[in-house]
Amino acid sequence: MGTKPPDTPAELTGQTFETMLPEFLGRRYWCTSTPLYRRRLCDKEGPWSDLPFWEDIEYDLRLATHMPRLCHCKDWLTEMRDHDFGRLSGSRFLNHPDLLSRAIRGAVLTYQHIRRAGISNDNQHVRSFIDDVRLMYNRCVDFGLDQQAQSPAEQKRPMRLVPATRDPMSGRFVLYLGQVHRPCQKGPRGVLIK
Numbered sequence: 001m002g003t004k005p006p007d008t009p010a011e012l013t014g015q016t017f018e019t020m021l022p023e024f025l026g027r028r029y030w031c032t033s034t035p036l037y038r039r040r041l042c043d044k045e046g047p048w049s050d051l052p053f054w055e056d057i058e059y060d061l062r063l064a065t066h067m068p069r070l071c072h073c074k075d076w077l078t079e080m081r082d083h084d085f086g087r088l089s090g091s092r093f094l095n096h097p098d099l100l101s102r103a104i105r106g107a108v109l110t111y112q113h114i115r116r117a118g119i120s121n122d123n124q125h126v127r128s129f130i131d132d133v134r135l136m137y138n139r140c141v142d143f144g145l146d147q148q149a150q151s152p153a154e155q156k157r158p159m160r161l162v163p164a165t166r167d168p169m170s171g172r173f174v175l176y177l178g179q180v181h182r183p184c185q186k187g188p189r190g191v192l193i194k
Helices: 039-045 055-064 097-118 122-143 146-150
Strands: 171-175 181-185 189-194
Touching: 039 055, 055 097, 055 171
Parallel strands: none
Antiparallel strands: 171 181, 181 189
């Protein structure tokens, strides 16, 4: 049994934040069991998606597009226990082709929420996300998942993971994220967004 560990805030729950976006893209403030959302906000967006993982993060980001006001409750609301057994959320999906091919849809949905919230691609948190997408694309190519990288689960999604192509006018490389594109330089395995 052992001794009871001291109470410590999980993630960033010991800190007060007024808004979720754009900082939430860089680091999630809480664990899945922590946020308490008003029903009217949940009714606007419906239930969690059917993603195999990241469904909680996707839901948080979907609700965040409404720019809800955050209220920090300093009382203990939940208790978490960690274990040494495997779990999807802790898996290294970049090393597993099957998980990687399913992670693409989560990235696509996240990008939709970024666009919906009107956050600029120049924002440091969005740029970090785009770097993650670039890494996902490179891993898809490594695993021979070119089709998944070029055709996310639903064709109507605004973001597609596609390789960098040379802009005929400037000669520079461009990484296309749907209709959004940014100048890039050829990097050591893909592209480096500048």
